[in-house]
Amino acid sequence: MIDLRSDTVTKPTAAMREAMFSAEVGDDVFGEDPSVQELEEKTAAIFGKEAGIFCPSGTMTNQIGIKILTQPQQEIICEKTSHVYLYEGGGLAFNSGLSVWLLDGNRGRITASQVEDSIRPDNVHYPKTSVVSLENTHNRGGGSIYSLSEIKAIREVCLKNGLSLHLDGARVFNALVEADYSAKELGACFDTISICMSKGLGAPVGSVLVGTNKHIKEARRVRKVLGGGWRQAGFMAKACSFALDHHIDRLKDDHRRAKALGETLVRLGFVKSVLTPETNIVVSHIHEQLPLDHLLLRLESEGIKAVAFGKQAMRMVTHLDFDDEMLQRTCDVLVDIDSKL
Numbered sequence: 337m338i339d340l341r342s343d344t345v346t347k348p349t350a351a352m353r354e355a356m357f358s359a360e361v362g363d364d365v366f367g368e369d370p371s372v373q374e375l376e377e378k379t380a381a382i383f384g385k386e387a388g389i390f391c392p393s394g395t396m397t398n399q400i401g402i403k404i405l406t407q408p409q410q411e412i413i414c415e416k417t418s419h420v421y422l423y424e425g426g427g428l429a430f431n432s433g434l435s436v437w438l439l440d441g442n443r444g445r446i447t448a449s450q451v452e453d454s455i456r457p458d459n460v461h462y463p464k465t466s467v468v469s470l471e472n473t474h475n476r477g478g479g480s481i482y483s484l485s486e487i488k489a490i491r492e493v494c495l496k497n498g499l500s501l502h503l504d505g506a507r508v509f510n511a512l513v514e515a516d517y518s519a520k521e522l523g524a525c526f527d528t529i530s531i532c533m534s535k536g537l538g539a540p541v542g543s544v545l546v547g548t549n550k551h552i553k554e555a556r557r558v559r560k561v562l563g564g565g566w567r568q569a570g571f572m573a574k575a576c577s578f579a580l581d582h583h584i585d586r587l588k589d590d591h592r593r594a595k596a597l598g599e600t601l602v603r604l605g606f607v608k609s610v611l612t613p614e615t616n617i618v619v620s621h622i623h624e625q626l627p628l629d630h631l632l633l634r635l636e637s638e639g640i641k642a643v644a645f646g647k648q649a650m651r652m653v654t655h656l657d658f659d660d661e662m663l664q665r666t667c668d669v670l671v672d673i674d675s676k677l
């Protein structure tokens with residue numbers, strides 16, 4: 337099977353498993369797991385932040401990040417296809433009691449002037465705007481990357497208006513290996529950042545939220561009430577540390593393969609258009625004459641899995657367990673399907 341449904345489908349490598357087996361562990365609720373502490377400190381340091389907290393999922397780190405920056409009855413500004421709004425089960429309302437102001441982005445990216453125009457006047461009729469959330473890279477935007485200048489401009493607007501800024505950095509390392517800015521430069525622009533280790537980095541489980549000591553202390557309270565206090569989580573944390581040490585630079589290979597997939601797809605008759613891959617996500621729009629579920633079944637019968645990504649849109653995501661041989665096979669199958677239509 338060639339599984340391109342998501343970069344979450346990877347299995348730990350032999351070396352990662354070895355690191356996990358030899359992890360030193362303790363009860364993390366008592367603050368006694370050295371492997372968890374190592375990961376939290378390591379991740380915070382990469383982004384120039386004071387502290388980090390290890391959680392089971394990116395949904396949890398996003399939800400906690402936004403919760404500690406807001407009060408119920410306030411409003412969050414985000415893009416209309418952002419993960420925090422679209423894919424977290426209404427958690428902004430459920431966990432934080434927020435109302436949401438949605439913006440239309442360019443491949444998921446919003447601008448400083450859009451943010452500025454969305455801030456509510458100081459008037460009792462309105463919710464109080466209190467936080468902005470960005471996503472980098474942007475999943476629904478086909479793995480699109482923000483420029484540092486736009487992020488800085490958004491940060492300026494936030495500072496001027498007393499708003500906090502959260503980053504959903506589920507795939508932030510995919511952005512960082514391509515962009516002309518560093519993790520620390522990015523880190524300086526945000527109050528809280530959520531980073532997934534189980535996406536492109538290839539760890540089995542886990543995300544880290546980074547921020548100030550004060551924020552992360554508060555985050556521990558919220559994690560506990562969500563049932564996210566865990567025990568010998570060091571086995572998982574060790575896998576994440578291993579991923580940070582060994583799996584960042586290789587993301588470029590995923591991006592090269594995504595670009596090759598995009599170049600093959602765009603030449604096919606049944607493909608209407610492709611969002612030019614910027615990182616590891618390839619979104620293509622399929623002509624109505626070939627119903628998407630037919631295409632997905634055809635691919636599956638050839639041992640290739642992809643997912644529907646809206647009406648007549650297909651997503652393929654490259655990752656650690658997708659190599660050049662699989663790339664060649666996928667391209668051959670796509671061309672073959674096209675030639676037989």
Ligand SMILES: *Cc1c(COP(=O)(O)O)cnc(C)c1O
Pocket residue numbers: 392393394395396398419420471474475504506507532535543
């Ligand atoms: C995967 C993902 C998350 C977190 O998802 P979990 O499945 O909860 O780990 C958050 N944001 C984006 C953009 C994602 O792709």
